Amino acid sequence: SSELTQDPAVSVALGQIVRITCQGDSLRSNYASWYQQKPGQAPLLVIYGENNRPSGIPDRFSGSSSGNTASLTITGAQAEDEADYYCNSRDNSGNVLYVFGTGTKVTVL
């Protein structure tokens, strides 16, 4: 299957901006979706499509993409945003339909 690569970890000061990236060939033709996962919980969808937030997701979360890279930006990070974040996309390899990124641990300082 295709791979979606993310940086393992990133830290951000409280109230500042953090951008998480996701790279993979499948992103050239498919949007990424983004998930927040806190310890012991299921992933939670935070961004899908071009830049859409499900109901209840704060507007400090936004998404963008360019070429083979998708990005999730948190503008004004809060303590409760500390979590693992995963990207996801349709896979073009034929082995699976969907592939997930390797995950980024976001620490809010």
Added chain:
Amino acid sequence: QVQLQQSGPGLVKPSQTLSLTCAISGDSVSSNSAAWNWIRQSPSRGLEWLGRTYYRSKWYNNYGVSVSGRVTFNSDTSKNQISLQLDSVTPEDTAVYYCARGITARPAYYFDSWGQGTLVTVSS
């Protein structure tokens, strides 16, 4: 609001069958706009899509290559639930298993509702 409630054993012996159920509320298992997916997560493999079942005038299944040949999906419209059976399990199948609703709005694909997860350990 869609809710998915998983059930099933947390311990399975090697070579036996792993069976999980996902009860759906707030949507129909035979929805024409959703697909019902199984995803697992382990430290070694990360988040891994296992497959999906969905209804579009008839039932369809898709499987990930890592479990193809060992996995079966069933749907029960009377109980509005789906189930997963994974045969001949090994310790490599130890993971947290999730069911999730998948939505397709090409070229956007996403999982907007997830079950609570079931930790399944394969051990004798």
